[in-house]
Amino acid sequence: MFEKVKDVERIILHSDANCFYASVEMLYHPEYAGCPMAVGGDPEARHGIILTANYIAKKKGVKTGQALWQAKIACSDLVIVPPRMDLYLKFSSMLREIYGEYTNLVEPYGCDEAWLDVTDSTVLKGGGRKIAEEISRRVKRELGITVSIGISWNKIFAKLGSDYKKPDGITAFTKENYKELLWRLPAADLLYVGRSTRNTLNRYGIKTIGELALSDPKFLERLLGKMGLVLYTFANGWDESPVSPQGYEAPVKSIGNSTTTPRDLENNLDVQIVLMALAESVAARLRKHGFKCKVVSISIRDNGLYSFSRQKKLERPTDITNEIMKAANELFREHYNWQHPIRSLGVRAESLVLSDIPIQFNLFVSEEQREKQEKMDQAVDDIRRRFGYFSVQKAFMYQDKALATEANCRQNGFHCAENPLDCLVHYPNWKKSTYFIVKAFGDLDEDDQDTKISCTKIELIEELDFPTLLLRGAAYMAIHPDRSWCSLVCKETGTGENGFVVVRGKKPRAKGRKNDLLIFVQEEPDSNEITIINQICVDGARYKEDQWYGIAD
Template sequence: MDRTILHCDMNSFFASVELLSHPELKHVPMAVSGSPENRHGIILAKNELAKQYGIVTAETIWSAKKKCPDLKLVPPHHEQYKRYSKLINEIYYRFTDMVEPFSIDESWLDVTASLKLFGSGKEIADTIRKTVKSELGLTLSAGVSYNKIFAKMGSEYKKPDATTVISRENYQAILWPQDVNQMFFVGTATAEKLRKTGIRTIGELAQSDKSLLRALLGKHGDMLYDYANGLDDSPVSHCYEKQKIKSVGNGITFKRNLTTMNDIQTALMALCSTVSARLRKYQMKATGVKVDIKDPYFKTISRQKQLDASTNITEEIYAAALELIAVSWSIGNPIRLLTITGINLVDENEQEQLSFFHEREEIRKKGESLDRAMDAIRSKFGGQSITFGGMINNDLGLDIHDNEESEESDSE
């Protein structure tokens, strides 16, 4: 028997929450944006009227204003978004305890065991949409399918405030004609690679030679072939099941561009200190480090490397990140945004092979002891009570260990 899975995706979530406090903006183009003063001047979310002007998330305020000079801007209120996200998921729990949040504004629900109580998958989705709208004043789009991937793609198919059913009988008619970049997990670079081999639609992806996709994209090619053909049996997690964290990162858009090695080292130490502290908080270690760099013209590169040993030590994450930047970025070229991420995480208590280099192990122990001592001081006296000397009175906008305000990217 097939499962019945819903994917519920809030419509223009940040903007819709802001409109609850600013009803006067309901019938004009509006967007939630960062502050131009500290160079977070990008669009974070927009309402449906702003979308009609071609305004997209992550473009600059300057660009958005060129498209729509009358665009109304409001600052973000992240605590409100978290509060409404919790309220929305509490509505989902009325229908099933199999609820798996995918982000702050979207969740998967497995309602297979709830069909006799609440009706078909489509009926449940429609009831949820009506309930969220009547109780919270917000709208969502829902996808209904027999697997998570097609449910997710169903919620994207028709917006706003709609339900789309993607079944074994109709998925080829609905999904296969779409451009390949509409396939879940196909990004811009992957789509370009596929197009160069003549694969332009999801249907052509599904009917491709699997060995060709594997040669082109590695394991990712196998996965995309399966997903395009509806071969996904991944479960929806129980609401009480703790999600395994896959990566821990932190990124900052700086008040001014990084242009010197000293700038980079100062910024790196702040970011790596925060990432390592979060890893220790979660009792995890990273076996790899990833660096994302964006310049003032929004050109972005991403580089990563595996480590010789798993770690949550600031100095080791810093050394790996600095090495990646040194070999992949021309020092002197300006950096607008920098993100450091610990990847491929393992439990910090996982047994590692002992090193024959006793001296190196002693250095690692000292580094870990220092980090944990700083953790204890910050826990008792506050996040800013102790820091590294290079970050005092910096003009980059660094504010480490302020987890609520930083652009953290912990991924589950």
Template sequence: MDENILHCDANNFYASVEMAKDPSLVGKNLAVCGDPEKRHGIILAKSEGAKRLGVKTGQTIREAKQYCPDLVLLPPDFSSYVKYSKALYSLYTSYTDRVESFGLDECWLDVSGSHKLFGSSEHIAEELRRRAREELGITISVGVSFTKVFAKLGSDYKKPDAQTVISHENYRNIAWPLPVEDILMVGAGSLAFFHSVGIRTIGDLAQADENLLSSRLGKMGSTLHAWANGLEDSPVKLYYETRKPESVGNGSTAEKDLTTREECARLITALSERVATRLRRHDTLACGVHLAVKSNAMTTRGKQMRVEVPTASATDIKNHALRLLDDLWKQGASLPVRALTVTAIYLIGADDYVPTSLFVDEITAGKNTRLEKSIDKIRDKYGYDVIRRGNLPKGTDEEADEETKPFKRQ
């Protein structure tokens, strides 16, 4: 048996985390969504029960309530989703170091080197499901197969808390009858083409003329054809090669002690720019910000906050850090300041974040991130200092060469 690839997918992840955090929600129809007070909120995630009643991701709250009047609405809590995701990944990596992330709640495992210690692939899948359920209160479904594409189909095949083996013997019976859009990477464009030539199922795709596919879809046509036939040998990457940093921080000791809020704000602006640039380089968004302030008496105080809208914008990070600075002063931190460190925490992949509403705030945050992405491109080409905000101090900002945890630099 060479079904050594597992695809694990946490079921209704955001809603499940909310229930794991607060067991009184178990059994209720639940949705995670934008702020209902602002009326523009949309559904980001829903529980199994709500799903059965017709609640869908992307619906407005109003629509969802029509399907499910007793729907319990909760705002997203990304920092908790990051924490639970981390716990899931540490469970997975205790069985193999080949764990390739596909977002907060999905990944592939290659367990070909794990059988002596942990048993068959199916046994490992059972163990993972049991332990995720018992230790974290999260259910996962698992696909077990000989390719990544089929393993992913398998995790989707039966859920929640189920597992499906797609083997050399049964893939024609299990994978082939599924709609062709279930296969990874089939977007709206290729789907329209498939339908126009009568390809409706994965089996149709597998048996289609490869030349026809590649004449219209190029290399992707041949790739999809191969995937549908179970011909795929892309390896599951090593966890440490693909994981995103947990936090990104930048600290700097001022040349001269900072004696006013304005001087602190200028340094925070510079540090936030570096942090935001590196967040975007890693394709991540911060769900929290931490600020550490070291006084000239060498005492360090730190404070962190969660942000409402995940961001990779320097402007947003600076504004959050300034709020933290003011809070720290209220709590007794004092001038003059020797050093400051701004750290983006609770990071999620940019792809993991879907806007939860049509809030103006949220759109603005997206705009900041997009604007700053184009600045990154210019800096990649001509050097970091080619673009500087008018009021930045020169020569005092430094970039940490590795991902830093809060306080590591102190």
């Protein structure tokens, strides 16, 4: 008879980069060493919150999620730098490369955290603590930042371990010590226990993880539904969820958009305009990826920063803009009583199905009318793809043109529009600017990640006003309808050693000005066309997210 092999206990690590954004920025701003520093949003665009702060700032009361003005009150000498997501994602990728040398079972949790299952790596790499110590040393030496690492036999306790000692700490929760160390922690420290769940548990005297673990599971189920049983399982260390292999991507479960509005919304019309902009964006993305949704949900945050979400199941799957808008508007009217003005709104399509699944017809709904709406939405998608988002708009949106423009720019502007001129058209200061086509001399460096131009000289070619610039761009799209605005690559700029760029601002000097903005590359200065290649900066930085790079001195 064969003897039964005893199950091997898993060794799970959870690695969390300490004050990730701020730590990365400190590498690029050594002048801020010893100063309270935070990475924050744009207060003028009403994205003015603290994304992360270094430990000096945290000790003075600066917290993640605070409004910038609140952080300044807590720490008057706080230095705030704008976020650079492209840089943080680069460091996140380098972190995962280090993790990948110890196991292929790496599951990212955001860009600064990851679980690692090193159970099968211990034979070659040593025990869990030895691996954690080696990863910690390597990250510090190779990247210049620190990580805190938790070690346990399940993912939930490993994450609690990475939070236990910060910064640059390593904590192991074992089956021998977890009741003594971990059960004393607040229940709010447990994954998926948010503010509402914490308050509910506190009302019934459940304040620690230990008290949650010793509670009656049936009572927790009555109190919190299925999530009550999940939290009971977590608190007792019974989580057996696997660490997903590196490179694994979960199927798309929902598609949504949200926006912080440029001003507080004060009536139903304001809300309908923003909901329409969000519904258009969500519906277009559904159609682009071949999905329909069976559930529509909305999220609402008032100007007191209180937020909640509600959802509604549809009678049939849809990707029609008006149907998503109707469901979102009905949810809003049913669940919001206007006690406070609204700061931000979100619309999300959930319970996705493939767009070609069979659907039961409804005798009381005109299928012919639905088919016309589907074709109309597809036609609008095609027009916007070719000529830009603002080439066709719903008349409804012009009841408050300023709000509609801002809402649409947020959803379809700098960070996601195929046509970068969309945003130029709707920013008055840019309309009044003068534009210059210049020839930038330098070296072109291309690789899989970036196209860089290192500028050594600038030669003025032509001066344009905004209407002329716009007409040339439209002329190019009319001649090349199969190309999107940003589909070309920089290698099409002629010699490969210089390119023609458009600069917004005052007449550029020979080496450019820091605040001059590069908008796009022109292929041939003698043709009356604007060939949009990409937004690049002659100091080597490519256009990313919502940043416009200037010409370096």
